[in-house]
Amino acid sequence: MTEYLNVGKIVNTHGIRGEVRVISQTDFPEERYQKGATLVLFREHKAPLELTVAGHRKHKNFDLLTFEGYPNINDVEPFRDGILKVSKEDLVDLEENEFYxxxxxxxxxxxxxxxxxxxxxxxxxxxxxxxxxxxxxxxxxxxxxxxxxxxxxxxxxxxxxxxxxxxxxxxxxx
Structure with a gap:
């Protein structure tokens, strides 16, 4: 079974163009949220959903993300309160003396x-x-x-x- 690690929590939508507001819990936001990165969304009572990052920007204390195929606020509204995770297999080998x-x-x-x-x-x-x-x-x-x-x-x-x-x-x- 694949093991997953939290990278952030979707706390809200942002604007009408499918952006979500994420409270980040990752040491490497620039890597985790880069365009094309794969994240897995976990929500209560729903199957995990694989998402591909389409865009990322910082806004105040949040990371704002958009996902490929979800261009509109109505598409991402159901993602609210979901946890974004990354498969442990996707972890990058760190330099010596760097730790997760x-x-x-x-x-x-x-x-x-x-x-x-x-x-x-x-x-x-x-x-x-x-x-x-x-x-x-x-x-x-x-x-x-x-x-x-x-x-x-x-x-x-x-x-x-x-x-x-x-x-x-x-x-x-x-």
Whole structure:
């Protein structure tokens, strides 16, 4: 059975020319949404529908997509609340030291001395670098920037991330 990964959620239509408004959940929007890319739409009580991207543009915090063969708002209205996914087989091999979000979320974060900080719960991409939200027992979530000076080693096999926390980064939690 094919495994799928979420790339976005269709939250609404946009205009009358068959555009849909997508809240993106992919690390690679320019690749996932490029013209000719294949996405699979999953909706409740309906068979998955394969769609081919006809157009993509950014608008505010959304990605706006059009699909081949769906030129009109009435064609895409039923897509609302659907989840766009990509087949895991369509994943591109990443460069060394690049990872997909789904590979990082759930990993245990430890300091270099072996002290466990918590588990990666989600990844935010507010700007220049991603920020990992690390869930800790009995404490506020820690926000760890995904930068070389902090994230020292990612071991997918053992599901562990080793970090060097700069002084002051986690002080609020102690």
């Amino acid at each position: 979000y789904h590979e990082i979320i759930g990993l245990t974060v430890v300091e270099e001395d072996g002290r466990v900080i918590g588990k990666v719960k989600e990844i935010l991409s507010p700007g220049a670098n991603d920020v990992w939200v690390v869930q800790r027992k009995g404490q506020k979530d820690a926000l760890i920037p995904y930068i070389e000076s902090v994230v020292k080693k990612i071991d997918l096999e053992n599901e562990v991330v080793t970090v060097e926390i700069p002084e002051g980064l986690l002080d609020d939690a102690d």
